[in-house]
Amino acid sequence: MSQTPEFPSLNGITDKLNRPVRDLRISVTDRCNFRCTYCMPAEIFGERYEFLPRPHILSFEEITRLARLFAAAGVTKLRITGGEPLVRANLPELISSLSTIDGIDDIALTTNGYLLAKNAQSLKDAGLSRLTISLDTLDEDIYTQMSGRSHGPANTLEGIKVANELGFSPIKINVVVQRGVNDHTLVDTARYLKSTGAIVRFIEYMDVGTKNGWELSQVVTSQEVIETIGNEFPLEALEPNYPGEVVSRYRYTDGDGEIGVISSVSKPFCGGCSRARLSTDGKLVTCLFASGGTDLKKLLRSGASDDEIAVLIGKVWAGRNDRYSELRSEDTEFKASSSDDKVEMYYIGG
Ligand code: SAM
Ligand code: SF4
Ligand code: SF4
Numbered sequence: 186m187s188q189t190p191e192f193p194s195l196n197g198i199t200d201k202l203n204r205p206v207r208d209l210r211i212s213v214t215d216r217c218n219f220r221c222t223y224c225m226p227a228e229i230f231g232e233r234y235e236f237l238p239r240p241h242i243l244s245f246e247e248i249t250r251l252a253r254l255f256a257a258a259g260v261t262k263l264r265i266t267g268g269e270p271l272v273r274a275n276l277p278e279l280i281s282s283l284s285t286i287d288g289i290d291d292i293a294l295t296t297n298g299y300l301l302a303k304n305a306q307s308l309k310d311a312g313l314s315r316l317t318i319s320l321d322t323l324d325e326d327i328y329t330q331m332s333g334r335s336h337g338p339a340n341t342l343e344g345i346k347v348a349n350e351l352g353f354s355p356i357k358i359n360v361v362v363q364r365g366v367n368d369h370t371l372v373d374t375a376r377y378l379k380s381t382g383a384i385v386r387f388i389e390y391m392d393v394g395t396k397n398g399w400e401l402s403q404v405v406t407s408q409e410v411i412e413t414i415g416n417e418f419p420l421e422a423l424e425p426n427y428p429g430e431v432v433s434r435y436r437y438t439d440g441d442g443e444i445g446v447i448s449s450v451s452k453p454f455c456g457g458c459s460r461a462r463l464s465t466d467g468k469l470v471t472c473l474f475a476s477g478g479t480d481l482k483k484l485l486r487s488g489a490s491d492d493e494i495a496v497l498i499g500k501v502w503a504g505r506n507d508r509y510s511e512l513r514s515e516d517t518e519f520k521a522s523s524s525d526d527k528v529e530m531y532y533i534g535g
Contacts (some may be wrong), residue, residue, distance in 0.1 A: 186218050195258035195495050200471075200505035207459035209260045211248060213279065214268040215465045215532045219297050220333025221321075223361055223390060223397045225531055227333040241466045245279040247485055249286070251463060254495050256288035258502065260461070264293045264317075268465065268531045271300040277311035284312030293317060295359070297332070301344025308450055316348050317357040322367040323374055331367060345383065357381040357445075362405045365388045371410060372417045379418065379441045386432055386445040387414075392513070393473060394529040407446035411435060414444065429457025453510030461502070464532050469498065472507030 199205050216236050220227035243251075251265060262504060263283055270276060283292055293315040294308065301318065308316075322328050325337035348356055358378060363366055370389065378385050387410045392399035411420060415435075423434040423443065431454050432445035435473050448454075460472040467482025479501045 193280065195254070195499045196288045198258055198499050198502050200326045200502055202286040202456070202506060202508065204457070204459050204505075205259050206255065206461050206502050207260060208262045208461070209252060209255045210264045210266055210460060211252070212267050212463065212532060213265055213270050213276065214242070215271040216272055216527075217267060217269040217297075217531055218272055218334075219269065221297075221330055222333060223363065223399075223505075224394070225333075225529075226396055229396050237466055242480075243463075243465065243467045243482060245282060247467065247482070248279060248463070249282045249390070250485070250491070251467070251481060251494070252283055252289070253286050254491060254498055255461065256286050257495065261288060262293070263289055264295060266295040268298055269299070270294055271296050275360055276304070277307040280308060280313050285491070291315065295319065296344075298341030299413060300340075300346035302340065302347045305344065305347045305351050309353065313353075315357070316344055317359055317361045319349070319361075320345070320374070321360050322370040323377055324370050326366070327367050327370060331361075331363075339396055349381065349383070354382060358383050358385045359388055360385060361388045361390055362410060362496075364403045366403075366407050368405045368413075369415055369499055375414050375418065375444060379437060382442065384443055384445060388447045389450040390495075391449050391473075396529065397510060399449075404450050406451040407433065407448040408451065409457045410446055420444070428519035429454070429459070429503035431457075449510055450514070453508075453514050455508035456510045458507075464528070466532075469501055470528060471501065472503045472509055473530070475507065 193477050195361050197205070217225055219225070248421060265276070265280070267273070270306065280292060284291065286334050292312060294313055295317040296319070298318040298320065317404045319337060321331045323338055341450045345356060345358070358376055360371065361373065375385055387407065389407060390399065390404050402468055414420060419438040420435040421438050423436050425434065432447055434443055434445050462473070463481070464470055464478055465487065468478030470478035479497065481494060481497065485498060
C-alpha cells in the first residue's frame with residue numbers, strides 16, 4: 186500500500202457552504218456504445234461527432250495521481266463512470282492502481298452493463314467494490330428506443346446475473362424515469378429484480394447537459410413512483426444509511442428487499458453534496474450542472490509538483506458554492522433552456 190502524503194493546503198477542506206469533499210466521480214471516457222435519448226441522442230452524437238482525441242484524455246497514471254490528491258483532501262469514495270467506462274481499454278488496470286490509494290475505502294463503477302458479463306471477473310479481481318448498472322426497462326422495444334441501439338436488455342441482464350454470481354453485493358440498478366416513455370414499465374422492472382438482492386433506484390429525469398430537450402412535464406416525481414410501485418408491492422420508508430444520502434430508501438413489507446428513489450428534481454439535495462467530478466480530459470467540475478471546470482491536466486502535464494496541484498484543488502473547492510438543483514426548484518419560471526452552457530453528463534460522469 187502506498188502512503189497518502191499530507192498536503193497542508195487540502196487538510197479538511199470545505200466549500201463556501203461548509204461541504205467537505207468525500208466522493209470523486211471519474212469519467213474515464215466520453216465515448217459510449219449506447220445513444221440514450223436523455224444523454225447522448227443519436228441525432229447529435231452521430232458518425233461525425235468528434236469525441237476527445239486520445240492525447241486529451243487522462244492516462245491511468247494521471248487519474249491515479251489526482252485521485253491520491255483528492256484522497257488527501259478527504260475523498261473516501263471513487264466512482265468510475267463516463268460515457269461508458271467499459272469501452273475504455275484495460276479498465277481493470279486503473280481499478281487496481283486506484284485500489285492502492287490510502288484513504289479510499291470504496292471504488293464503484295456505473296455501467297450500462299452491455300459489456301459487463303465478460304468484464305465482471307477482471308473488475309472484481311482488480312478490487313472493484315461495487316457496481317451500479319443502468320437498466321431503464323425490460324421491455325425490448327422501449328429499451329431500444331431509450332438506448333438508441335437496436336438491441337434489447339439481454340446483454341445487460343446477463344451482466345447483472347454474472348455480477349450477482351461473482352458476489353458483487355448489493356448491485357444497484359439505475360432506472361431513469363421518463364413520463365410517457367418507460368413509466369408504465371416500472372412495476373415490471375421492480376417485480377423482476379425483487380428478491381434478487383439488487384436494489385433498484387428510480388431516478389427523476391434531469392436537465393443535465395443541453396442536448397436532451399428536457400422539459401419538466403417529462404419528470405415523474407419520486408412520490409409518484411413510490412405510489413405506483415407501492416400499489417403493487419406495499420412499501421415502508423427506511424432510515425437513510427448515513428446522513429445526507431441522496432437515495433430515499435423503501436423496503437418491501439413482504440421482506441423481499443428494498444428500492445430507492447433519487448429526487449434530484451422534486452427534492453434537491455445540494456445541502457449535503459460532497460461530490461467532485463473529474464472530466465475525461467482532466468477538468469475538476471464542482472457540480473453536475475456546471476458550465477465548465479478547472480483544468481488540472483494542464484498543471485499535471487506542465488511538470489507541477491503534487492503540492493502545486495493540491496493548492497489548486499484546495500482553492501477550487503474552497504470557492505465552491507454550487508446549488509443548481511435547489512435554485513432550479515426555487516425558480517418557478519425555470520426553463521432548462523435558460524442555461525445552455527452546461528457541460529454534458531457523459532463528459533463529467535453521472
Ligand atoms: N454509461 C454508464 C451508464 O449509463 O450507466 C455510466 C454513465 S451515465 C451518464 C450515469 C448514469 O446517469 C446512468 O445511470 C444514466 O441513466 C444516468 N443519466 C444520464 N442522463 C440522465 C438524465 N438526463 N437524468 C437522469 N439520469 C441520467
Ligand atoms: Fe451512454 Fe450511459 Fe449516457 Fe446511456 S446514459 S448514453 S449508456 S453514457
Ligand atoms: Fe450537487 Fe450540483 Fe447536484 Fe446540487 S445540483 S446536488 S450541488 S451536483
